[in-house]
Amino acid sequence: MSTVIKGGTIVAADRSYEADILIEGETIQAIGPGLSGDTVVDASGAYIIPGGIDPHTHLEMPFMGTTAAETWESGTFAALSGGTTTVVDFVIPGEAGMLAALEEWKGRATRQASSDYSYHMCVTGWSQKHFDDMAKVVDRGINTFKHFMAYKGALMVNDDEMFASFQRCAALGALPLVHAENGDIVAALQQKYMAEGTTGPEGHAFSRPPEVEGEATNRAIMIADAAGVPVYIVHVSCEQSHEAIRRARQKGMRVYGEPLIQHLTLDEGEYFNRDWDYAARRVMSPPFRNKIHQDSLWAGLAAGSLQVVATDHCAFTTEQKRFGLGNFAKIPNGTGGVEDRLSVLWTKGVETGRLTPNEFVAATSTNIAQILNIYPQKGAILPGSDADLVVWDPKLSKTISAANQKSIIDYNVFEGFTVNGLPRYTLSRGEIVWADGQNSQPQPGRGKFIKRKPFPAVNAALSKWKEVTAPRAVTRSPEHMPIGV
Numbered sequence: 001m002s003t004v005i006k007g008g009t010i011v012a013a014d015r016s017y018e019a020d021i022l023i024e025g026e027t028i029q030a031i032g033p034g035l036s037g038d039t040v041v042d043a044s045g046a047y048i049i050p051g052g053i054d055p056h057t058h059l060e061m062p063f064m065g066t067t068a069a070e071t072w073e074s075g076t077f078a079a080l081s082g083g084t085t086t087v088v089d090f091v092i093p094g095e096a097g098m099l100a101a102l103e104e105w106k107g108r109a110t111r112q113a114s115s116d117y118s119y120h121m122c123v124t125g126w127s128q129k130h131f132d133d134m135a136k137v138v139d140r141g142i143n144t145f146k147h148f149m150a151y152k153g154a155l156m157v158n159d160d161e162m163f164a165s166f167q168r169c170a171a172l173g174a175l176p177l178v179h180a181e182n183g184d185i186v187a188a189l190q191q192k193y194m195a196e197g198t199t200g201p202e203g204h205a206f207s208r209p210p211e212v213e214g215e216a217t218n219r220a221i222m223i224a225d226a227a228g229v230p231v232y233i234v235h236v237s238c239e240q241s242h243e244a245i246r247r248a249r250q251k252g253m254r255v256y257g258e259p260l261i262q263h264l265t266l267d268e269g270e271y272f273n274r275d276w277d278y279a280a281r282r283v284m285s286p287p288f289r290n291k292i293h294q295d296s297l298w299a300g301l302a303a304g305s306l307q308v309v310a311t312d313h314c315a316f317t318t319e320q321k322r323f324g325l326g327n328f329a330k331i332p333n334g335t336g337g338v339e340d341r342l343s344v345l346w347t348k349g350v351e352t353g354r355l356t357p358n359e360f361v362a363a364t365s366t367n368i369a370q371i372l373n374i375y376p377q378k379g380a381i382l383p384g385s386d387a388d389l390v391v392w393d394p395k396l397s398k399t400i401s402a403a404n405q406k407s408i409i410d411y412n413v414f415e416g417f418t419v420n421g422l423p424r425y426t427l428s429r430g431e432i433v434w435a436d437g438q439n440s441q442p443q444p445g446r447g448k449f450i451k452r453k454p455f456p457a458v459n460a461a462l463s464k465w466k467e468v469t470a471p472r473a474v475t476r477s478p479e480h481m482p483i484g485v
């Protein structure tokens with residue numbers, strides 16, 4: 001059985017052009033004019049883009065005394081309905097370590113996922129076992145390790161632990177990821193604002209100012225440089241952090257930055273809402289910032305100093321958010337976005353002229369696939385690539401509302417946003433898994449784990465340059481030494 005997508009304009013990261021796409025089985029067979037196949041998918045008046053990749057989700061993540069309520073089943077179907085065909089989720093090791101946690105994640109994902117998926121492994125401490133397990137994790141198809149500089153007393157790692165892990169990443173050809181906020185200062189500021197009587201969600205924003213993020217970003221970049229490894233900063237929310245990344249890149253360092261669709265479009269005013277539930281539902285780390293920071297993030301995407309747009313989809317119900325009534329530091333941190341990332345970015349980015357359609361594709365798919373080393377299997381419209389394709393209809397419009405979303409959460413942080421640009425069809429490995437207006441259903445268990453190989457090239461280049469430029473002891477012959485020594 002073959003499928004042909006006809007009549008659309010292919011929008012890739014590098015160019016746009018009119019062509020049909022022939023799909024055989026799960027992959028793209030041919031691209032060109034006048035192709036035919038057994039089934040025809042109509043793309044007239046629409047764009048065809050590579051399926052979105054969300055490099056940052058936390059489905060059913062155990063966190064802050066509860067578990068994120070968005071399941072693998074609901075979250076991956078929500079993703080497909082919004083044009084995202086692959087999610088990359090964070091595995092958090094418990095007492096039993098990385099490999100046991102990986103089995104847990106596998107159990108949930110294998111049974112429930114409708115979309116394809118991959119994992120990042122979190123490094124939440126340091127020991128010989130961490131050192132050994134990291135190699136086994138890489139063998140299992142995971143080439144990224146995440147470090148939290150915040151969440152003191154829980155997931156946070158210190159500089160020496162991070163340096164050890166980064167060096168291990170360098171040796172294994174893996175890429176370290178960092179949640180950059182100064183966790184000690186956040187903890188102290190949380191206590192200060194609580195002591196002063198600020199107990200509501202606005203205290204969350206007060207205790208995590210942009211400087212706290214900027215300092216940690218600088219520190220993470222310095223540690224990566226010392227370890228001779230590239231580094232990827234997740235959820236970059238402010239100018240201070242973006243500035244650190246920009247400056248490092250200008251110095252020739254391989255540093256990547258990931259803003260979230262939430263930080264690009266929602267501001268700190270959300271935390272001052274008089275309705276406690278409204279404000280608490282928006283609590284995430286780092287918090288939403290003001291317009292100056294938002295402009296900086298948009299500029300970074302246009303200029304290339306920031307490369308990808310993610311969601312950090314970590315969705316808790318209103319009831320779960322209420323664990324933090326009376327103490328903002330106990331509000332489970334996280335917001336959703338996996339369903340709406342593409343349509344909101346298209347509307348606020350492409351429709352306003354901040355981004356070109358090609359830049360949109362780069363930020364939502366192609367750059368991510370390249371940075372995570374799954375290009376061109378994912379993130380590309382090329383013969384041989386997985387047929388993860390979205391027929392993107394710029395004339396489809398809706399007003400985002402929890403009342404009709406696929407996510408099972410009882411609210412949506414984009415409630416009331418009118419978006420233009422939505423999937424007419426989403427194809428995952430050649431199969432239509434979402435069709436607008438046609439009552440598509442989740443297909444739990446359909447999604448496949450996407451293995452990601454280590455990427456020795458960048459790491460090898462960095463270690464070579466480190467070796468070439470390493471400080472070396474001076475050899476002095478006796479006649480150049482003080483007499484009598």
Ligand code: URP
Pocket residue numbers: 058179235283284285286312314333334335
């Ligand atoms: O608030 C957030 N971002 N929750 C998810 C965990 C994390 O820090 O990424």
Ligand code: ZN
Pocket residue numbers: 179234235285
């Ligand atoms: Zn984080």
Ligand code: ZN
Pocket residue numbers: 056057058312314
């Ligand atoms: Zn996260």
Ligand code: ZN
Pocket residue numbers: 477479480
């Ligand atoms: Zn001499």
